[in-house]
Amino acid sequence: MAVLPPGVSAADFAAALSQMATALGADWVFSSDDDLGPYRDSFSPVWDTARERRAGAAVAPADVAQVQSVVRIAARYGIPLFPISTGKNFGYGGPSPNVNGSIVVDLKRMDRVIEVNDQRHFALVEPGVSYFDLYRAVQERGAKVWIDCPDPGWGSPVGNALERGVGYTMGHFRDHFGAHCGIEAVLPNGEVVRTGMGALPGSQSWQEYKYGFGPDPAGLFAQGNFGIVTKMGFRLMPAPEHYRSGLITVPRRRDFVALVDHVNYLSDSFMVGEAVYGSPLASLMGRPDFLALATKPGGASDTDLDAAASAAGLPSWQVELQFYGPEAATAAQWAYARDRICSAIPGAKAVAGEHFSLPPTPDQLANTTQPYHSLIRRNGAMGVPSLGIWKIVRDNGHVGFFPVLPRSGEACFDMQRVMCDALREFPLPPFFSAVTAPLYWHTFAFQMVFAPSVKRDDPAHNAMVDRAMRKAVEVAAKHGWGDYRAAPIYQDAVADTYSFGDHALRRMLESMKDAIDPQGIIAPGRGGIWPRRYRESRDGRTSA
Amino acid sequence: MRVLTLIAALAMATPATAATERPAPRPDPAKGAAVFAKWCAPCHAPGMRHPGTAALAAKYNGQLPPELERRSDLTPDMVALYVRAGISLMAPFRKTEISDPQLADLGAYLSPRPHAKGARK
Ligand SMILES: Cc1cc2nc3c(=O)[nH]c(=O)nc-3n(C[C@H](O)[C@H](O)[C@H](O)COP(=O)(O)OP(=O)(O)OC[C@H]3O[C@@H](n4cnc5c(N)ncnc54)[C@H](O)[C@@H]3O)c2cc1C
Numbered sequence: 227m228a229v230l231p232p233g234v235s236a237a238d239f240a241a242a243l244s245q246m247a248t249a250l251g252a253d254w255v256f257s258s259d260d261d262l263g264p265y266r267d268s269f270s271p272v273w274d275t276a277r278e279r280r281a282g283a284a285v286a287p288a289d290v291a292q293v294q295s296v297v298r299i300a301a302r303y304g305i306p307l308f309p310i311s312t313g314k315n316f317g318y319g320g321p322s323p324n325v326n327g328s329i330v331v332d333l334k335r336m337d338r339v340i341e342v343n344d345q346r347h348f349a350l351v352e353p354g355v356s357y358f359d360l361y362r363a364v365q366e367r368g369a370k371v372w373i374d375c376p377d378p379g380w381g382s383p384v385g386n387a388l389e390r391g392v393g394y395t396m397g398h399f400r401d402h403f404g405a406h407c408g409i410e411a412v413l414p415n416g417e418v419v420r421t422g423m424g425a426l427p428g429s430q431s432w433q434e435y436k437y438g439f440g441p442d443p444a445g446l447f448a449q450g451n452f453g454i455v456t457k458m459g460f461r462l463m464p465a466p467e468h469y470r471s472g473l474i475t476v477p478r479r480r481d482f483v484a485l486v487d488h489v490n491y492l493s494d495s496f497m498v499g500e501a502v503y504g505s506p507l508a509s510l511m512g513r514p515d516f517l518a519l520a521t522k523p524g525g526a527s528d529t530d531l532d533a534a535a536s537a538a539g540l541p542s543w544q545v546e547l548q549f550y551g552p553e554a555a556t557a558a559q560w561a562y563a564r565d566r567i568c569s570a571i572p573g574a575k576a577v578a579g580e581h582f583s584l585p586p587t588p589d590q591l592a593n594t595t596q597p598y599h600s601l602i603r604r605n606g607a608m609g610v611p612s613l614g615i616w617k618i619v620r621d622n623g624h625v626g627f628f629p630v631l632p633r634s635g636e637a638c639f640d641m642q643r644v645m646c647d648a649l650r651e652f653p654l655p656p657f658f659s660a661v662t663a664p665l666y667w668h669t670f671a672f673q674m675v676f677a678p679s680v681k682r683d684d685p686a687h688n689a690m691v692d693r694a695m696r697k698a699v700e701v702a703a704k705h706g707w708g709d710y711r712a713a714p715i716y717q718d719a720v721a722d723t724y725s726f727g728d729h730a731l732r733r734m735l736e737s738m739k740d741a742i743d744p745q746g747i748i749a750p751g752r753g754g755i756w757p758r759r760y761r762e763s764r765d766g767r768t769s770a
Numbered sequence: 771m772r773v774l775t776l777i778a779a780l781a782m783a784t785p786a787t788a789a790t791e792r793p794a795p796r797p798d799p800a801k802g803a804a805v806f807a808k809w810c811a812p813c814h815a816p817g818m819r820h821p822g823t824a825a826l827a828a829k830y831n832g833q834l835p836p837e838l839e840r841r842s843d844l845t846p847d848m849v850a851l852y853v854r855a856g857i858s859l860m861a862p863f864r865k866t867e868i869s870d871p872q873l874a875d876l877g878a879y880l881s882p883r884p885h886a887k888g889a890r891k
Contacts, residue, residue, distance in 0.1 A: 263855060316861065321864075332866050613813050616813060623859055
C-alpha cells in the first residue's frame with residue numbers, strides 16, 4: 227500500500243479496507259499498485275512527482291446501501307473518500323483525488339437507467355450510467371427524446387453535470403448541471419437525502435420541479451464535497467423533427483461586436499442551438515507575417531487586421547447557427563436570423579446550410595456535406611455520443627483552463643489581447659490571439675480555451691505548462707475572468723480568485739462543510755473547500 | 771518511462787502468464803467481441819473518424835493494419851497490458867469497466883484464432 231491519507235495509520239487504513247471488503251465483497255476493494263494504476267490521472271502534468279495526487283485504494287459499491295456502508299466505515303477511521311461516477315474527467319484530474327491516500331468510491335457498478343420519460347421529457351439515472359449507455363437506453367426504449375452529451379461519450383450525466391460540464395444542443399440543455407432535476411445523495415453521516423420534490427414522500431414530480439420548498443442545496447453537490455450523489459434526474463429535449471444550419475460572415479473586425487449582440491438575442495429567445503463562432507482569418511496563422519500581427523504585443527489595430535482580411539479576401543468573423551424544430555419553424559427562424567443580421571451589419575453575408583429531417587443519416591452526422599467549411603461537431607449537436615473528439619488530444623493529454631467572460635465582442639477582444647500578452651513568455655501554441663473565437667457552451671456565458679498538452683517523458687515541458695496554467699488563472703482573475711472548472715492540483719489556485727468580501731463565500735461553505743462533514747471525509751479540498759482538520763495546510767497546498 | 775516499462779513487460783510476457791491467472795471459465799471470443807463493441811469500438815472501429823484507428827494508422831504507416839480487429843500479432847497479454855496501463859493518449863480501463871474475465875474474453879477475441887478471424891470479417 228503505497229499512499230496513506232494524512233494522519234491515518236496503516237493499521238487503521240487496513241482495518242477500514244477489510245471492513246469495506248466485508249460490506250462490498252473482496253473483489254470490489256482495490257489496493258494493489260496494478261489495480262490502482264487506472265485510478266491515476268493519465269493526463270497529469272505532475273505524473274510521478276511529489277505533487278501528483280494518488281488514491282490509496284478504490285472501492286466499488288453496487289447500491290446505495292453499500293455506499294452508506296463505505297461512508298460509515300470511512301467516518302469511523304477519518305479516511306477521506308473521493309467519489310467518481312465514470313472517472314473520465316480528463317483535462318481536469320481524471321479520476322484522481324484532491325487528497326493523497328483517499329479511497330476512491332468508484333460508482334461505475336451503479337449503472338441503472340431508472341427511467342426515461344418521453345411524455346414529460348426526463349431521465350433518472352445512477353452515477354455509473356455513461357452517455358453511451360443513456361443514448362442506448364433511449365434508442366432501445368424507442369423514447370422520443372434527445373440527450374445532450376459532451377464530446378466524449380464515455381463520461382456520465384452524473385459525473386459531468388457535477389463538474390458543470392457542457393454539451394452542444396439548445397442552451398438550457400447544454401448546461402448539464404443546469405439541466406439536472408432532482409438529486410439523491412449519501413451524506414457524510416451515512417444518511418440519504420433527496421433534493422426538490424424528492425424530499426416529499428410519494429411525490430411524482432421529482433424530475434419536474436427541482437426546488438421543492440425551502441433552500442435548495444443541490445448546488446452544494448456540484449464541484450462540492452457535501453455528499454456522494456447516487457441518483458440524478460435530467461431534463462431532456464423532445465426529439466426535434468428537423469435540423470437546419472446556416473453560416474453568417476461579417477467583413478470587419480469590429481462587426482463582431484454587433485454580431486454577438488444579435489446572436490445573444492437569438493439564443494436568449496431560444497431560437498438557435500449552440501452558435502459556433504470562428505474567424506476565417508485563423509487559416510492565415512501559418513503565415514509568419516499574419517501570426518506576428520495576430521499576436522502583436524498590446525494587440526493589433528482594427529485597421530491592420532481589416533487590411534489583412536481584405537488582402538486575403540476573407541471575412542473577419544463567422545458564426546454558424548443551428549435550428550431545431552418543425553421544418554417550417556426552422557426555415558422561418560433562419561430567414562429571420564439572416565435578415566436581422568444582414569440588414570444591420572453592412573457587408574454581412576448569409577449562406578444557407580444543410581437542413582434535413584431527423585434522425586440524421588451517418589453522413590449527416592459526420593457533417594461532411596455542408597456547402598461551406600463547418601466547425602460544428604454534429605455528434606454533439608445531435609446528442610449522439612462518440613469518442614471522435616479524442617483525435618484532438620496531443621501527446622499524453624492536456625490540462626484545461628476555460629475562463630468565463632461576458633457575451634460581448636469587446637470582452638472577447640480584451641481577453642484575446644490580455645491573455646496573449648500574459649502567456650507570451652511560454653513556448654506554447656497561441657491559444658489567445660486576434661483570431662480566437664469565444665466558445666458558446668454554457669447557456670448565458672462565453673468561454674475561451676487554454677489547454678496546453680502534457681508530455682509524460684518531458685518534465686521540463688510539464689513544469690512550463692504548470693507555470694503557464696498558474697499564470698493564466700492569476701492574470702485572468704485580475705481582469706474579472708474566472709475558470710469554471712479545474713483539476714485538483716489547480717482547484718485551490720482557482721478558488722483563491724473567487725475572493726469577494728475577503729473570501730466570504732468560501733468561509734460560508736467551509737462553515738457548512740464543518741457542520742455537515744465534521745470529520746472531513748467527503749472529498750476534502752474539492753472546489754477549494756477544506757474541512758477544518760485540513761484547513762491549516764491550505765496555503766502550503768496552494769503553492770505546492 | 772511507462773512506455774519503457776510496458777515494452778519490458780511485453781518482452782517478458784509469455785503465453786503462460788496469460789491474463790487469466792485466477793481460475794476462470796475459458797476465455798470466450800464471442801463474449802470478447804461484445805466487450806470490444808462496447809469499450810474499444812468507439813476509438814478502434816474501422817474508419818479514420820475513430821481516433822484510435824487514425825492514431826495507429828499514423829504510427830504503423832502501412833506496416834500493420836490500423837484496425838485492432840485485423841491484427842494478427844496481438845496476444846492476450848498485450849491486450850491486457852494496454853487496457854490496464856493505457857498507452858500514449860489512451861487512458862487505462864479499470865476492473866469496474868472491463869472485469870478480468872471480460873479482459874480475457876477480449877484477449878481471446880483479438881488474438882489470432884483461425885475460426886474467430888473468419889467470424890470477425
Ligand atoms: C478531448 C476532450 C474533450 C472533452 N470535451 C468535453 C465536453 O465537450 N464537455 C465537457 O463537459 N467536458 C469535456 N471534457 C472533459 C471530460 O472528459 C468530461 O467532462 C467528462 O464527462 C468528465 O468525466 P466523467 O463524466 O466521467 O465524470 P467523473 O470523472 O466521474 O466526475 C467528475 C468529478 O465529479 C465529482 N463526482 C463525480 N461523481 C460524483 C458523485 N456521484 N458524487 C459526488 N461527486 C462526484 C468528482 O469530483 C469527480 O472527479 C473533454 C475532455 C477531453 C480530453
